[in-house]
Amino acid sequence: MSERTIEFEVLRYRPGTDPEPTFQTYRVACQDDWVVLDALNHIKDTIDGTLSYRWSCHMAVCGSCGMQVNGEPKLACKAFVRDYGGRIRVEPLATFPIERDLIVDMDDFLDKLQSVKPWIVREDDAKVTEGEGEYRQKPAELTRYRQFSMCINCMLCYSACPQYALNTDFIGPAALALAHRYNLDGRDQGNEERKDVVASHAGVWDCTFVGQCSAVCPKDVDPAAAIQQGKIAATTDFFLGMLMPKKGDK
């Protein structure tokens, strides 16, 4: 297997020591089948043990190793070094505060994710536990939301979203895609509970369809599609609500 020396410019930030992040260059002899994460592991193991970054599965499933590779949000475990030249610039995800080196503060994302209740909400919990204990679905019912259920919470979409960068109140692509995923699920009854967040200004309406969230998604979730469909659903719901007010509506 061929070997090639690549210069990695890695953004370093050590809180309490560095006033601001600065680039540090590492020269690494890379195998042709290495991904950026292999090179980072090599740096940490043999060159500089202080380099900090998140990773876990090394197979694009856990969503931990999201970072900017040459300015593009990528999973470091899916970005092959052979696809790049002799210098590769590695930075933390663009739109989040940097905690340390390549690690970002993801609290805001986790709060937003929780706010859309990304789980199956049932109004009739009791019936389920007393019943057969499973909800059955037809293939078409699964197909409706399957794509949006592939999200691994890697936050690459947030890093590609200029709307989120300019206004961090925006609920953002992944959380809205997951909200839509559950709204489309025939087993779920939480549409009304999610509406206050999803149909709000900071929800789907803050999206201007830049579309880069979908372009960078490593799992082809297409959050932009989910959000546009969410806009149509919110609009339909609004007009139907005016024409046919439900009991109890103000």
Place this chain on the structure above:
Amino acid sequence: MQPTPRKPFSRPWHNDWWLHKRTYALYMIRELTCIALALYAAVVIYGLGRLAEGPEAWTAFVAALRGPGFVTFHLVALVLMVYHTVTWFQLTPKAMPVMRGDDFLPGHYIVGAHFAAWAVVSLVVLVIAGV
């Protein structure tokens, strides 16, 4: 060993963000085409005003439209609006997926239906206008 206190660093997001990536720039052009649409709408509304004033004002307005400035403006506005329309139509399968049986209808059918509707409406407008 004491853990290092947290001090998250927020990097600035500069106003020229859309100039550094082709896809962002194309998005921004798509958004800015609305200015051409607004100007075109203003010209049409102004024209309606002249029409309401009477035949003389209307004839003068139509004559002015034949000037090189207005012709250039309309050509530029047409190009921008075609860009806007084409890019939006290409995105329609995302916003309005159609299920047939157990699967989604391929996106090009939805895009094609929009182009077909556009052609029909344009034809009707041209027929009404007597072109």
